[in-house]
Structures are given as C-alpha cells and as structure tokens.
Amino acid sequence: MAKNVKPRVKVPKTAAKGEIIEIKTLISHKMESGQRKDNKTGEKIPRMIINKFTCTYNGVEVFSADWHPAISTNPYMAFNTVATESGTLEFTWVDDEGSTYTKSAKITVQ
Amino acid sequence: MRWRPIAVVLGFGLFIGAYGAVLAQGDGKMAKYFVGDLRTGYTFATPETQAIQDDDFANPAFLWVDYAVELWEDPSGDAGKACSDCHGAAEDTMKGVGARYPVYNAELGKPINLEQRINKCRVDNMQAKAWKYESRELLGMTAYVKSQSRGMPVQVQIDGPMAPFYEKGKAFYFQRRGQLDMACANCHEGNAGNMIRANLLSQGQSNGFPLYRLKWQKLGSLHRRFRGCNKQVRAAPYGYGSDEYVNLELFVANRGMGLPVETPGVRM
Numbered sequence: 001m002a003k004n005v006k007p008r009v010k011v012p013k014t015a016a017k018g019e020i021i022e023i024k025t026l027i028s029h030k031m032e033s034g035q036r037k038d039n040k041t042g043e044k045i046p047r048m049i050i051n052k053f054t055c056t057y058n059g060v061e062v063f064s065a066d067w068h069p070a071i072s073t074n075p076y077m078a079f080n081t082v083a084t085e086s087g088t089l090e091f092t093w094v095d096d097e098g099s100t101y102t103k104s105a106k107i108t109v110q
Numbered sequence: 111m112r113w114r115p116i117a118v119v120l121g122f123g124l125f126i127g128a129y130g131a132v133l134a135q136g137d138g139k140m141a142k143y144f145v146g147d148l149r150t151g152y153t154f155a156t157p158e159t160q161a162i163q164d165d166d167f168a169n170p171a172f173l174w175v176d177y178a179v180e181l182w183e184d185p186s187g188d189a190g191k192a193c194s195d196c197h198g199a200a201e202d203t204m205k206g207v208g209a210r211y212p213v214y215n216a217e218l219g220k221p222i223n224l225e226q227r228i229n230k231c232r233v234d235n236m237q238a239k240a241w242k243y244e245s246r247e248l249l250g251m252t253a254y255v256k257s258q259s260r261g262m263p264v265q266v267q268i269d270g271p272m273a274p275f276y277e278k279g280k281a282f283y284f285q286r287r288g289q290l291d292m293a294c295a296n297c298h299e300g301n302a303g304n305m306i307r308a309n310l311l312s313q314g315q316s317n318g319f320p321l322y323r324l325k326w327q328k329l330g331s332l333h334r335r336f337r338g339c340n341k342q343v344r345a346a347p348y349g350y351g352s353d354e355y356v357n358l359e360l361f362v363a364n365r366g367m368g369l370p371v372e373t374p375g376v377r378m
Contacts, residue, residue: 004177004246006173006176006177008167008172008173008176010167024167024168026167026168026170026173028170028173072324072327073327073328074170074173074327076162076168076170078168
C-alpha cells in the first residue's frame, strides 16, 4: 500500500429521479510516472500510478477510466450520471502495485 | 489636420484600456482580490487555476487540511494533550490568528511565524517533538489554522518591538543578491503582470500561503517560495524558519496589508 492515500468523493445527498448529477472525486496519490530518475543514484524510479478508476451505482458500472502516466499527482475526476434510484455509489481506484482504494457514498432519489 | 483621427483612436484606445481595467476589478467575483493597488496572486492565475481554488473539494490542499483536522484532536507527546484540549474548536479559537502572523514573542525577543508558534506549542505545552518544516503535519496544521481566517484582512504589527525586525525585513527585500544581482523588489515592484521569460510575475503577496502549487504538486510554505526565488537569482538560500526569512515574511505581510487571507491558495 502506498503511503497517505486517501480518497474523497462528493455526491449529492438527494436528487430527483432522472436528474443529471455531478460527482466529484479526488484521491491523494503520488502518481510516479516512471519517467524520472533518482537525483542521487541516477536510477530510474519505477512507475507507480493509479491505472484504473471505476464507479458503480448499485452494482452497475456507470463510469470507468484508464489512467496513464501523464495524469498529475492527487488526481481529480469529475463526471455526470443520471440519478435512477436510491442506493450506493462505490468508487474504486487500482494502482500499479495492485492496491485497491475504495470509497462509497449514499444517494436518495425522490 | 491629419493628427486628429490618430488622437481620437488613441483616446478611444485609452478609454477601452481603462474600462477593461475597471471591469476586471469591479467584476463581482474578483473584487475582493483587489485592495487599492494591491492584487493577490489569484488575480494573475489562469481561470482554470482559479476554479480549483474556488472549489474547496477540488482544491488538493484540503487533503493536508483534512489531515490536520485529525491531528487537532490527536494527543501526542508526553503531556497527553491534543490541540483541542486547550484550544477547543479551531473554527472559533483560531479565527483571525493566521491573519496577524508573524507576531512578536517576548520570550524569544523576536518575531515568530505561525509554523514556529505551532511547534513552540508542541514542544512547550504538549512535550512533543517539533514537526519538520515542509512536513505533511506542519504544512497541514499551518494551513488549517490560517484557513480559519479566510477572507479576513492581513494585519501585522510593525511598531514597538517589531520595528527593528520590520526594518531588517525591508532591507532584505531591497538588497540585491546572488550572481544575477537581483533583489526581491526588482521583480515584484512595478513589474507585476510582466513576463520573466516564460513566467508571469505577480506582486509577490503572501496571503495565500501555505498554498498548493501545481508545479510542486504539493502544499508549500512561504519559506519554500523564498528559497526558490533566492535560488533563481543564484543566491544561497537561507534555512527554513531562519530569522532572515521570518523578518522578510513580516515585511511582505505588511506590504500586503488589507488583502484577504486566501489560505490554502492554488497557484501554477
């Protein structure tokens, strides 16, 4: 597990049925690109980035993204989805080590 | 009379220019970042960077602030006390504190900045180890405390016992140094808005520090910024928390007197 990785998500608590909602996510991660060298030893620093982000809504995948080395440190991701039913949104980030970071948020659809 | 159209065009140009400046300052959202002739670094940032600062969720500096919220309640050190045991809720007790630092410390006989105040509290009252400069803990706690003063005007004391230190800070600001033989003032007085090679110069205001700089990809202190500037003019930088930089911090804070505290800011 990489150090100090902490996901944050922002999902509206309530929404009307059929409403388009904005979801914001931010995770602290160093996102080492694999293209840098150690200043002292000259050795390559191995790549260590989050390469996959997924969001599921009551178990159904509504958004996913493959990330590559140009994504910055502490990546921020915002996207929209349609509020269909009350339930839970699950967010998953997977990095090169295979570590998985998750966070969930509840939404009530009226 | 061939000069007339030119004069008219020139006059119209001046009018448009002046109108543009007024518009930029008077524009609702931006107005609070202009105080008289002073402008915060926010006004020099691109709209994209400003948008990150405007949204506390998107602002990555809050990763550090959130961590400091936990530390506030965490009793560390031999005294078994947390910040909250003496200071209660930071939202109430720390309001306005960040806006008046550096302050004079009678015990040490010199001004100290917020970082040093936090560490002094840790060592003296909590009997804990001082946090390192630029550590996640110290940056986070400084940003957390100072962010309680967001929107409040910067107001530091420069008279009384602070006067000699203010003078030293002022002298530092105008002293040419390094192989490039440049003082802080050479860039930041009268050149704000101009380019220095590929970089846009700001007025060099300190009201947003500690801030998240996109280049650093992390939160950074004002002293890190000072060190960076000193290195760029090929001068040997002073240490983090050195007297020279605290005096300079005092001068710079007073120079931006009245600007709203923006901590934690976001800059490119």
